[in-house]
Structures are given as C-alpha cells and as structure tokens.
Amino acid sequence: MENETVTRNFIEQIIDRDIAEGHCETVCTRFPPEPNGYLHIGHAKSILLNYGLAQEYGGKFNMRFDDTNPTKEKEEFVESIKADIEWFGADWEDRLYFASDYFGKMYEAAVKLIKKGKAYVCDLTPEEIREYRGTLTEPGKNSPYRDRSVEENLQLFENMKNGLYEDGEKVLRAKIDMASPNINMRDPIIYRVAHMSHHRTGDAWCIYPMYDFAHPLEDAFEGVTHSICTLEFEDHRPLYDWVVREMGFEHPPKQIEFAKLYLTNVVTGKRYIKKLVEEDIVDGWDDPRLVSIAALRRRGFTPSSIKKFVELCGVSKSQSSVDYAMLEYCIREDLKMTAPRVMAVLDPVKLVIDNYPEGQTEELEIDNNMENPEMGKRLVPFSRELYVEREDFMVEPPKKYRRLYPGNEVRLMNAYFVTCTGYETDANGRVTVVHCTYDPESRGGNSPDGRKVRGTIHWADAATAICAEVRLYENIIDEEKGVYNADGSLNLNPNSLTVLKNCYVEPSLSGAEKYDRFQFVRNGFFCVDARDSVEDHLVFNRIVSLKSSYRIPVQQ
Ligand code: ATP
Numbered sequence: 001m002e003n004e005t006v007t008r009n010f011i012e013q014i015i016d017r018d019i020a021e022g023h024c025e026t027v028c029t030r031f032p033p034e035p036n037g038y039l040h041i042g043h044a045k046s047i048l049l050n051y052g053l054a055q056e057y058g059g060k061f062n063m064r065f066d067d068t069n070p071t072k073e074k075e076e077f078v079e080s081i082k083a084d085i086e087w088f089g090a091d092w093e094d095r096l097y098f099a100s101d102y103f104g105k106m107y108e109a110a111v112k113l114i115k116k117g118k119a120y121v122c123d124l125t126p127e128e129i130r131e132y133r134g135t136l137t138e139p140g141k142n143s144p145y146r147d148r149s150v151e152e153n154l155q156l157f158e159n160m161k162n163g164l165y166e167d168g169e170k171v172l173r174a175k176i177d178m179a180s181p182n183i184n185m186r187d188p189i190i191y192r193v194a195h196m197s198h199h200r201t202g203d204a205w206c207i208y209p210m211y212d213f214a215h216p217l218e219d220a221f222e223g224v225t226h227s228i229c230t231l232e233f234e235d236h237r238p239l240y241d242w243v244v245r246e247m248g249f250e251h252p253p254k255q256i257e258f259a260k261l262y263l264t265n266v267v268t269g270k271r272y273i274k275k276l277v278e279e280d281i282v283d284g285w286d287d288p289r290l291v292s293i294a295a296l297r298r299r300g301f302t303p304s305s306i307k308k309f310v311e312l313c314g315v316s317k318s319q320s321s322v323d324y325a326m327l328e329y330c331i332r333e334d335l336k337m338t339a340p341r342v343m344a345v346l347d348p349v350k351l352v353i354d355n356y357p358e359g360q361t362e363e364l365e366i367d368n369n370m371e372n373p374e375m376g377k378r379l380v381p382f383s384r385e386l387y388v389e390r391e392d393f394m395v396e397p398p399k400k401y402r403r404l405y406p407g408n409e410v411r412l413m414n415a416y417f418v419t420c421t422g423y424e425t426d427a428n429g430r431v432t433v434v435h436c437t438y439d440p441e442s443r444g445g446n447s448p449d450g451r452k453v454r455g456t457i458h459w460a461d462a463a464t465a466i467c468a469e470v471r472l473y474e475n476i477i478d479e480e481k482g483v484y485n486a487d488g489s490l491n492l493n494p495n496s497l498t499v500l501k502n503c504y505v506e507p508s509l510s511g512a513e514k515y516d517r518f519q520f521v522r523n524g525f526f527c528v529d530a531r532d533s534v535e536d537h538l539v540f541n542r543i544v545s546l547k548s549s550y551r552i553p554v555q556q
C-alpha cells in the first residue's frame with residue numbers, strides 16, 4: 001500500500017534485516033535477570049520488549065537467571081522474579097534456565113580458550129591488574145604471566161578449580177590486546193576464585209565466571225539470536241563478539257543495546273530500593289510506594305496498564321526520563337470503563353436529615369459505571385443518617401464554595417436534594433454533626449421543578465456502611481530534589497504514606513477481595529490491599545487520584 005507508513009523500532013529493523021539476509025530463520029530472545037533483588041518498572045520494559053519480539057516473529061522467549069555471582073543472590077528473589085514475569089503473561093514455556101546450570105560447559109569453554117592460546121592464568125594482585133590496565137588515554141602493559149605455556153595454564157586453571165588458591169590469588173584472563181582503545185578488551189578477567197556457596201550449586205565450585213564471559217556463552221548455548229540489553233553494555237559488545245567468535249559457534253547471537261527506562265523524580269534503581277527495604281523505611285519490597293513490580297501490583301496497577309505505558313515510552317538508543325504521570329494516565333485509562341464506581345467517605349462527618357422518617361431505609365438503584373451501562377446497576381441503602389466528607393461542609397464558606405454550608409442546597413449523589421439547616425460542634429469547636437432537610441420529590445438526585453443546585457457530593461449510609469482503612473500515597477523520595485541529604489541520610493518525603501482508619505464505604509463492597517479495583521467517586525481509583533486486607537477489616541490502597549493535567553506527548 002502506497003501511503004502506509006509502518007514505524008518499526010530500531011530493534012525490529014535490525015531483526016528484519018537479519019532475517020532477510022539469512023543470518024537467522026527465527027527469533028529467540030531472553031530475559032536474563034540477576035536474582036539479587038526484586039524486579040522494577042525498568043525490568044518490565046525489558047521483559048515486555050523481549051517477549052513481545054518473540055511473539056511478533058513467532059519465535060521463542062527464554063527465561064534465564066543470570067546467577068553467576070553468588071554474593072548477592074537468593075532463592076527468594078528467584079521466586080519473586082518468576083511471579084512478576086508470569087503476572088505479565090510472558091510465557092517461557094519449558095525454557096526456564098539458570099546460568100549456573102552451565103558452569104560445567106563454561107569451564108570447558110575456558111579450557112578451550114587456554115588450548116587456543118587465548119587465555120592465561122595471571123598472578124597479579126587486583127591492585128596490580130588495575131595499574132597494568134592503563135587508562136582511557138594510555139595503553140595498558142602486558143602482565144608478566146601473559147606468556148605462560150598452554151600446559152602450565154591448563155594445570156593452574158585446574159588447580160584454581162580444585163581449590164588450591166585463596167580468593168584473589170589467581171585469575172583467568174582472556175588474551176586479547178592490552179593496547180586496545182577499549183579498556184574492556186585489555187585482557188579482561190574471565191574467571192575468578194571465590195570460596196563461596198552458591199544458592200543452587202552449593203559448594204561444587206570455588207571459581208566463578210565473570211559476566212562478560214558468561215553472558216555471551218549463555219546466549220549461545222541456548223540459541224538466542226538477539227541478545228537485547230541496556231546501553232551500558234555497548235562498550236562490552238566487542239568482548240561479547242570476541243567470545244562467541246573464539247568459541248566458534250555456528251549461529252552466534254547478536255547483542256543489541258537500548259536505553260534504560262527511567263521515571264522522572266522516582267527512585268527506580270535496585271540499589272536504592274534495596275536500601276529503603278533494608279533500612280525498614282518501607283514495608284518490604286512490595287510497599288506500594290515503590291516502583292518494583294511487586295509494589296505496583298500491590299498498589300493496584302494492572303499488567304495491561306504497564307504494557308500500555310511501556311508501549312508509549314517506545315524503544316530507543318537515547319537516554320531519557322519519562323514522567324510518572326504517564327504511568328498514572330495509563331492506569332486511569334485502563335480502569336475508567338472497567339472499575340465499578342462506588343461511594344466511599346474517607347474523612348467522615350455525620351449528616352442528619354431531620355425531616356427523613358426515623359427507622360426508614362430505602363434502596364436506591366445506582367449505575368455501577370455510568371460511562372459503561374453494560375456493568376449494570378446495584379442497590380445502595382439510604383436512610384436518615386449518613387456520612388459525608390468533612391471538607392464538603394463549611395461553616396463560613398469562601399466564595400465559589402458550592403457544597404454544604406448553612407442555607408445552601410446540594411445534591412446527594414444519586415439520592416436527594418438536601419438543604420443545610422445547621423450543625424453541632426464539640427468543646428473544641430470541631431464540627432460533629434451537620435443537619436439538613438431533604439426534598440422527597442428529588443429522588444434519584446433529579447430536580448423536581450427545574451431548580452438548580454450547584455454542588456453534588458457523595459455519601460455513605462451510616463447504618464449500613466462498612467468501616468474500612470484507606471492508604472494514600474505520595475512519592476517517597478523525589479529524585480529531582482536529591483536522593484540523599486547532606487549528612488548521607490535518605491531525603492524522605494514525610495507525607496509519602498497517609499493512613500485513614502475511619503473511612504466508610506458502601507455495603508456493596510462487603511465481599512471485596514484482594515486486588516479488586518474500584519473508583520471511589522471524587523476520590524480516585526483504589527485497590528484492595530493484598531497483604532493486609534481481611535474480611536472484617538478491608539484495606540484499600542489509592543492507586544491514583546482522578547484528576548490529572550497530564551496529556552500524552554505528541555509522538556514525533
Ligand atoms: P538495576 O540497575 O536496577 O539494578 P540491573 O540491570 O542490574 O538493574 P538485571 O537483573 O541485571 O538488573 O537486569 C535484567 C535485565 O533488565 C537486563 O537485560 C537489563 O538490561 C534490563 N534492565 C534493567 N534495568 C532496566 C531499565 N531501567 N530499563 C530497561 N531495562 C532494564
């Protein structure tokens with residue numbers, strides 16, 4: 001078609017070309033997290049990108065734990081990562097791999113390099129290795145151990161494996177070029193001695209491969225065609241290519257780098273999130289103030305809202321930061337038509353309708369979502385005593401205040417017109433009860449005679465409402481204002497969590513289950529907390545408020 005413009009991102013363009021030129025027939029991608037923490041929103045981008053490409057090309061998506069560094073890795077993280085990926089529906093089928101399963105093959109690969117004269121055992125201390133490496137402007141110097149014979153290297157490497165040396169005493173290095181302008185190519189270390197138990201292989205190994213050696217091998221062993229990673233690995237690509245070339249793989253994988261996803265003002269890095277968790281500043285890795293995937297899920301975000309967000313972000317090579325408001329926009333869009341709209345009073349004050357018959361209750365039929373009639377209707381009880389929001393009443397209102405104040409008439413949403421007649425206070429002058437009268441002719445909130453009211457407020461029937469806890473959130477650390485204070489402590493927002501224990505929600509929410517999502521009219525979108533909510537104590541997290549000035553940026 002002549003006028004059809006199909007925008008393919010740069011990765012798709014590379015893959016299209018590789019297929020056209022016969023470099024590969026199908027596509028195999030992978031997601032390779034290190035199990036040293038929980039995944040965050042940035043990882044979601046990588047998961048969805050890799051899985052999406054595999055789907056688009058009818059190829060395969062592998063799940064692989066890059067567990068080559070036993071110091072920080074834990075089984076807890078393996079399980080959480082699997083759960084997060086499954087939540088997105090990214091299906092690895094039967095291809096769940098662990099880099100540690102390849103330790104034997106990696107060892108053989110290293111032996112093969114030694115036999116080719118492309119690797120040697122080096123006895124320099126870590127400090128000496130650094131000195132010999134040179135700088136960005138000066139070439140490095142050859143290690144005095146660089147010309148050891150193949151036989152000696154084979155023996156020493158085997159000794160390393162057999163535990164004859166202390167940590168740091170010897171390393172295996174690739175023999176490449178100490179004068180290379182790329183420091184990564186100056187005889188990088190590919191194996192080190194580390195007497196450490198591994199969470200999967202136990203004490204079977206006391207030598208562990210370095211990332212730059214292990215990663216290309218893992219990809220190649222699995223038949224990965226396109227190894228997609230983030231930009232900081234761009235300078236490592238020559239080493240990646242060197243490893244797969246020296247090993248002589250028939251179908252070498254290709255590394256492609258893209259820019260990391262960053263959220264403006266929000267702490268995304270695993271390192272910072274870990275610090276907040278370890279210092280007990282937050283309530284675990286899934287604290288709803290964080291942007292770990294577990295936290296976003298608990299807060300109430302849907303997988304589809306995050307997918308939408310990642311799509312809007314696009315894939316590129318240039319580093320940029322995306323506004324958190326865009327993520328909020330995506331969840332609002334997702335829930336707008338699907339979440340039931342119910343009434344919940346977060347900061348209650350009693351409203352008594354003095355002319356409503358005592359002991360009477362009626363049931364009002366209310367749309368579950370007036371923008372989506374398919375969601376049907378429900379019955380909501382109404383009687384003489386209600387709760388309304390404290391901020392919906394003022395004794396002395398400012399100009400333009402359209403809600404309750406003595407003498408003013410407002411609409412109780414979906415119910416009746418009421419006119420405020422007075423109020424009571426406690427000894428401190430705090431309002432305890434607001435009084436009003438209602439117009440029985442205005443049932444359903446409709447004007448009986450064309451008279452207009454300018455304010456509409458929501459309410460909860462005092463006799464039947466359920467008392468619930470509601471948690472409101474703000475950004476925990478504003479990165480723009482600085483993650484750390486001058487004294488090195490974290491620069492925390494003291495208002496990041498507000499707990500409201502005395503909220504009233506309509507009785508239709510009595511059976512609400514964890515992860516159920518609602519719009520509380522005028523107050524935002526809320527989700528039943530998966531950890532703390534129980535049948536007789538409902539806890540809701542505010543996912544996002546209703547209003548935003550956010551508009552999706554026009555795509556260039
Ligand atoms: P962090 O820097 O937050 O600790 P990481 O890169 O160390 O993350 P890994 O477990 O090594 O975490 O990452 C797994 C995969 O996710 C890698 O391919 C990595 O490039 C990708 N990834 C990590 N952070 C982001 C991000 N912010 N945006 C996109 N992809 C990311």
Ligand code: MG
Pocket residue numbers: 034
């Ligand atoms: Mg990492």
